[in-house]
Amino acid sequence: MGDYHTLNQGEVVEYARGIEGVFPVGAQLKSREIGDGNLNLVFQISDPASGQGLILKQALPYVKVVGESVPLALDRVRIEIEALRIQGELCPDLTPKVYAYEPDLALVVMEDLSDHITLRRGLIKRGRYPLFAGHIGSFLARMLFFTSDLAMDLQEKKLRVKAFINPELCNITEDLIFDAPYKKSRMNIFEPHIRDAVERIWADTELHLEVALLREKFLTKAEALLHGDFHTDNIFIKPDSAKVIDPEFAFYGPMGFDIGTVIANLLLNYSGQEGLGPDAQERIDYRRYLLDTLRDLWTQFELQFRELWNGHAADRMAKTRGYQDLYVARLLQDTIGFAGAVMVCRVHGFIHVADIDHIEDVAARERAQRIALEIGAALIKRNRSARSIEEVLDIALQAVN
């Protein structure tokens, strides 16, 4: 990494100009820093005249929010690029195009997705995306199935596990999702009005045991190549399209973590509906839409995962009678547990979600926070006994009644 330096806007524009086949010769390029992440510089380079654009993303060698004091290996850009390559092969329509990759600069040049918005923004605006469950259900089924031992040569899969060993980014998840929220920690950020609920979580040993078991799965279960950070800011959407970005947290882990992260983010928005105006019916309707979407997502995932298994399982043992049913049943349980853990950490942990934090009315924000904590904890406690996705819906409905 001897040649690494952070690029300034001028360098970024010149670099973008050099990408072939995007901008007309002599175009007047505009550059804008659009990153809201904590780990990367992100620039959008556009040519207003032709409407063409590009995204340049440069990894920072430290965690931005806390200054330069926490170094972070630039190897994550290699991991992101390799994960995007696999993603592009398995789900081309759902993957942004990559135009260039400069390992020395930890720089990636990608398709501009300005015609999409993040799913989080879409949900906050109460958008409806009838194709979302099919798109993302299919994405999850294909990515998780085809990178697992069910579909891969077992020895190739081991080499892939090796290539995606990702200690530093996994460490972030291990701390922020599976540890800090369950103890008094300066990594927790929350408003005083929910201190009683947070303290109940710190004291709930039944909950802690389930979290320890989920965390153990995250640490040890090399089941499939995960996106690793599959929240709704990393899904870009418009009515007829979805794109999954930013797999820099990719590693071999338990499938349920990715599915659970998407579901958690739907339920965080569901909790946040407390803040969206006084119209009760509109709130009820949108929550109904979110729960239907959640159910459809799981149903689409399960349907396609089973179809892939029936049609493409490479491993003879995968055809063992009863194995698929048991596998899918455990996968649902993992999904529910991880969904709960992701929800809890986004309420009083280090990184919140706009779906709740953007609520201006304090009382409504507090209600949303309590609903999210209640659903999250209930999902975590239910995980090992869950039998159906309907239980998630029941838990969500109960929390707002």
Add this chain to the structure above:
Amino acid sequence: MGDYHTLNQGEVVEYARGIEGVFPVGAQLKSREIGDGNLNLVFQISDPASGQGLILKQALPYVKVVGESVPLALDRVRIEIEALRIQGELCPDLTPKVYAYEPDLALVVMEDLSDHITLRRGLIKRGRYPLFAGHIGSFLARMLFFTSDLAMDLQEKKLRVKAFINPELCNITEDLIFDAPYKKSRMNIFEPHIRDAVERIWADTELHLEVALLREKFLTKAEALLHGDFHTDNIFIKPDSAKVIDPEFAFYGPMGFDIGTVIANLLLNYSGQEGLGPDAQERIDYRRYLLDTLRDLWTQFELQFRELWNGHAADRMAKTRGYQDLYVARLLQDTIGFAGAVMVCRVHGFIHVADIDHIEDVAARERAQRIALEIGAALIKRNRSARSIEEVLDIALQAVN
């Protein structure tokens, strides 16, 4: 590996002579090939005058039993050496000394253990080793605990998982233990008189489901650094000492696989007692000794594993109330399942055990084979519901009544 060539006896002797501090200057060294493995050349170099000796082990780049047609990466010697280094740090008394390692030649020079015999030979001779359960119980507890997420820095552990990715040797286990024995395959070798029992195993779908689940754990559960081939030929023993050799199959896998492999080999000898002469009381007594040893092994393991956990768990989450009990309970279940799988494959699979194969009387050999298959299949079927090591003893007793 450009400098690799297989050494002849003359080269071996000259190499051994160059190891400092072992042989007197001008010693008349004797060389003997003693390998009974399929993957390596093993030479014992000794000086009868001084009584000093050394072992030189050179990995072959192909599987010996089937000629040069199956190439096998010499990287396994690096894995063996790195595993021996960790083993030597954690269990110095149970680890052979390593004098030299030549990566280019895939050559290791080790302590001569001629004053020990293999535990398999010891058991076949009806030896009793009162210290064995303590030694190996402690070995398993220390190796499995200290290489796991319970004791290691979580990020260091991931780098170690990476260093021990071992596709080719895991592939051997995946095929020979978890696949071939459950289907008609040229990798199965058995005498016609047990065909009916073997065919029942090929047709037993309840058994196949359990094997698929165990195999999935072997493929995905990166819990601790395993020896990976912990049978009784890889334990050298004398009354006051035990040494664990040959960790070339080492990889990060489920702890229960190592513990189960030792237990399986005790039970294979238990099955083989059918052949040891007509004296019924002697047979009953030795079987009692083997079952007591098996129980002691688990008990010692569990005791020390829990002590290490209570005293040395690095991970805060490891202290979660109830977690240790649940962890140990699942570990026992894994152990029982893997023990069963290892037993079954050693009866009609590709590699048998002398404990049974050496029985000269055909009827006694057949009885031994059937007992081993019965115990093995019963352990596999019991694994997910097992609660106590006593269940293993009950299954073993029932199979000979």
